[in-house]
Amino acid sequence: MRMHSPNLLATLQLNPEVRHAIGLMAGTSMDGVDAALVRITGVGDTIQVETLATHHSPYTPQERAGLMRLIREGTVADLCAWDAYLGERFAQTAQELLHHARPPRVDFVGSHGQTVWHAPHTRVLDTPVANTLQIGQPDIIAARLGIPVVADFRTRDMAHGGQGAPLVPIVDWLLLRSDTEHRVALNLGGMANLTLLPAASTPYQILAFDTGPANALIDLAAFHATQGGQTYDRDGALAERGQVHTELLEWLMRHPYLQLPPPKSTGREVFGEPLLEEIRAREPKLSWLDIIATLTEFTAASIADALQRWILPQYPVTRLIISGGGVHNLSLLRRLQQRLPTIALHSCAEFGVDPDFKEAIAFAVLADRFLQGLPATYPNTTGTRTPTLAGKLALP
């Protein structure tokens, strides 16, 4: 049995013409909480989303250390305490955002929470138990802000056989698709995630996967190159001062992950510290600037390679719409443009989406979609058996 998903907009006395929502997100990089205030116009598959304000509240060193310790060696007691703590912390970040923005009203919050565990493949007593946990107690956020909160976006997808990720492709589709041209949304975070949006597509035609690293390796190398002075290569300036090492690049491009057909996903355990150490061992005399140049070229080349292998033969994409921190790396963008001469590169800012707050914006949109009773994940995005709602409703 499967009930018809209810439309909660009317229940919550929300206006189908226009809603104001806050999206809250804390990434796996553990740098802090992102908040975005958006205005959503219309309903269904033709909503318009406008970002009214954004705010980043960085974790203090104590918070970051506490969360790292929680993930590494936390007890049940620690986890419950941090769930409540981050509930207060997320609420406070939303209040700071509102202090800047002062909108006429805010209708609801979509809160992703802080991921502390994600295990699509586990067993307990011989029972498969796909599971994931994002903390930041939604009841606390709802109580402090006095409005409903949609949270826990990944568990239902897993309950229906999905991987619980990625969730953003449906938002890419809602905000960035075209009726007339094939587009790709590219997020340059720690990893590079790509969403194909075929022309005039339905959500069933979305294809999403990780092409490989985006900033993860470059950030690490920039930290070493500047003796800790920079945590990333600002504007790609370090990469521009180095030389690409052709042999190293060719070796990196033979990485087995790049040969796998999509859908696929990867992380820092594959493209992170251990790989950088391997690179250093392989080319001990290479300067940090040359390593950064080579890694930046590798990121561009692996993205271009994925497009050329898996996308362009079937979908002659005309536009690549870029979000994430990597959009500010001019060296990376230049290299990507060189390798994809027929494709126009855009920051998603040109499409009304702040590239640094795309995920926070996405969770406001996903919360709205939940309240409309519309699915967020599809068999082709997460592997769910059936289009599936994402979220749970908490009330103030």
Next chain:
Amino acid sequence: MRMHSPNLLATLQLNPEVRHAIGLMAGTSMDGVDAALVRITGVGDTIQVETLATHHSPYTPQERAGLMRLIREGTVADLCAWDAYLGERFAQTAQELLHHARPPRVDFVGSHGQTVWHAPHTRVLDTPVANTLQIGQPDIIAARLGIPVVADFRTRDMAHGGQGAPLVPIVDWLLLRSDTEHRVALNLGGMANLTLLPAASTPYQILAFDTGPANALIDLAAFHATQGGQTYDRDGALAERGQVHTELLEWLMRHPYLQLPPPKSTGREVFGEPLLEEIRAREPKLSWLDIIATLTEFTAASIADALQRWILPQYPVTRLIISGGGVHNLSLLRRLQQRLPTIALHSCAEFGVDPDFKEAIAFAVLADRFLQGLPATYPNTTGTRTPTLAGKLALP
């Protein structure tokens, strides 16, 4: 700001005249999952609740051992895996119940989950973080049964300054109050919980507290007396074979907990194994049967004492309506009646509530109350600053 709580009954296309719901509960004694199918008629403060079927699914020894280990030394990974496992386990218990009962339809589930942590007083980085956790992933229950699930009943109360417990008093008030007489609902579980329901009261007048132990100490002594053959004193037969030791009883009645004015709550850490060891050290020659008789008298005396001290002077109660395993202990009931000669003792079965499944029934009723947008906790029951909804909504 505080929004008007929405009525979700209409949203979910539920009939205000009659709903069918399943309540799921797993107690801190970790004996298994209780399920009750109820028919709820009407809305607001005048609902009628009829129990159509009940089912108890005991934990296997492996499940019990796994859960005990989780609480004692579980990691974040273990917790997440068990949350998913118990989601499947609760869903399976509901399906077994339905296999027996075959109702025309079931509209929703109220699932308390298995408590693995409850800490109303904790701090993280100097921030007070009241927190509690019941596991058994509601999204999994909703997915398997294909109906909405209300769960996570304790977190919002804590977000509003409450202790997150007790939650059952509002259900006592809904099902057992009288317009014309003062009543007390008494639950004889591990501890004895009492709810005063003044005549023609509003929920603001409910008073609820733990009087002390009910079965916790007697169960332990019965286990010893029978060398592990019995986990409780069936029908109170062991108590009837022993003699009350007057000095020991008087010493027990001087326990400091009994002197505290309500509201107050206690647990096995106070009235459990350590106290039994103290009793054995105090009276090493006393037989197990005499100990059981004395503990049974102590339970009756401490309940009667609480009524006489804190309730009867202001509210001349006429009826005591009893639920929980202790209702089957005839020795306990006899002693209680002797000490309260002016009060009529009833099993809650006489009021249409199965005494062995009262909590499972209660969580079906609490889920319904959440869907109606009505509060479950009040300043006088949990200490919440304001009447507070209990629950989060998960959808299939």
